[in-house]
Amino acid sequence: MSLTDLDPELDPPAEDLDPAETRRLRRWRLVLGAPAEHPDCALDAAGLALDSALDALYGEQERGAGLGGSAPRVARWLGDIREHFPVPIVRVLQRDAMERLGLKRLLLEPELMQGLEPDVHLAATLVSLAHVMPAKAKDTARIVVRRVVEDLERRLSEPMRAAVLGSLDRSVRNHRPRHSEIDWPRTIRANLRHWQPELRTVIPERLLGHGRRRSGLRDIVVAIDQSGSMAASVVYASLFAAVMASLRAVNTRLVAFDTNIVDLSDQLADPVDVLFGVQLGGGTDINRAVAYCEKLIERPEDTIFVLISDLIEGGVREQLLSRCARLHAAGVTCVALLALSDEGRPCFDAEIAAALSALGIPAFACTPELFPGLMATAIEKRDVGQWAAQQGLVTTRAAQG
Incomplete structure (x- = not known):
């Protein structure tokens, strides 16, 4: 079907088209979809992005009514529409998605949700739709998101705690430890030259101790991009920030941003509250954040x-x-994570990443399992870029070399 089939008056000769008529034809093209494609109303890159977002929801092809394996696609789509449409239209699209993608039925029938495996993308999708859900569905969504968070906590929270506390112990030197603070393995290794054969023991010349635990040995500020492509990263970052906030030895702040900024630091006692406080998708103003x-x-x-x-x-x-550059020069340990997720190498702005690398700020993607090691390296003030290279993570510096 073409625009001529719909209305001959919509298809005058190309040379007679004025800008207003061209805009009108393109609107019809977006409304009617790909079957209305016509040379006189061809879409530019922005128009094709709009068309793709609309086709994902209103296209004629058969689409599964569930989250399952399609969850990453749904989560990305929910973010994409906020980049392409104003807020009132986004809300309409999201409500339609609840119906057409089968999400509302899943949420209103909790027994159907029990068959879904806990998944980061599932959590991101539910969080994205929270503000258009009926109250009953929102209650179910929180239950499901909590299942996801609890599953991640079982896998990741203890390594995170151990890495942070262990690195603080190593980074804060204690040359006059009390008896209870002596690190005996390190003390023995450091004094092996003082082995006394007749006594069959080591006489330590100096004692090495664990760092005395004080509140606020390090301040940690995590800024997380809420754009659609960062959905999984938001879930992981929220969890890790909540774990770090539970440790008295560090002061943790979590800031979520798109073109606006939300300081979620006061909600870190519960990662689920943090997640429902973010708004996935939309534009990005990193400078403001x-x-x-x-x-x-x-x-x-x-x-x-x-x-x-x-x-x-x-x-x-x-x-x-x-x-x-100013933060780095002032002594702040700065790290740019292009993604904190299980996926492969992300899409990112290589020019800005390279510029940060040139400033001495490493930029690379990181998996959740490696994030505790990253934070331990940063706390001990070791070279984060070198650590990333040792883990096989591609840094922008390595990519350029």
């Missing part, structure tokens, strides 16, 4: 700033790089 985080930093040399973003900036690039 970094400016906000910069104000939170009071002890630069004892602060770790983790920016989790694909670096696709909608704000002012020059200011973003200038702020990051």
Whole structure:
């Protein structure tokens, strides 16, 4: 079917088309879909992106009524529509998605949800739809998201706690430990030259101790990009931030951003509350987010700033790089994570990533299992870029070389 089939008046000769008529034809093309394709109303890149988002929901092809294996696609789509449409239209599309993709039926019948395996993308999808769900469905969604969070906590929280506390013990030197604070294995290794054969023992010349646990040995600021492509990263980052916030030895702040900024630090007692406080999808103003985080930093040399973003900036690039350079120069340990997820190498802005790398700020993607090791390295003030290379993570510096 073409536009001529629908209405001959919509298809005048190309040379007679004025801009207003062209816009009208393109709107019809978006309404009617690919069957209405016509040379006089061909879509540009932005139009094709709109068409793809609409076709995913209203296309004629058969689509499964469930989350299951399609959850990553659904989560990305929910983010994409916020980039292409104003808020009132987004809400209409999301409500239609609840019906047409079968999500509402799943949520209103909790027994159907029991058959779904806990999955990060499932959690991201439910969080994205939270504000258009009926109250009953939202209650079910929270239960399902909590299942996902609890599953991740069983797998990741203890390695995270052990890595952070262990690294703090190693990074804070204690040369005059009390008896209960002596690190005997390290003390013996350091004093082996003082072995006394006749006594069959080591006489330690110096004692090495565990670091005394004080509150706030390190300040950690995590800024997480809420754009659609970062859905899985948001889930993992929220969990890890909640785990770190439970440790008195570190002060943890979590900031979520798109073109707006939400400080979720006061909700870190419950990762589920954190997740339902984010708004997945939309534009991105990283510069504005970094400016906000910069104000939170009071002890630069004892602060770790983790920016989790694909670096696709909608704000002012020059200011973003200038702020990051200032933080790095002040002694802040800065890391740019292009993704915190189980997926492969993400799509990201290579130019900004390379610029950060040139400033001495490593930029790479990281899996959840490796994140505790990353934080331990940062807490001990070791070279994070070198650590990433040792783990086989592709840094922008390595990619360029």
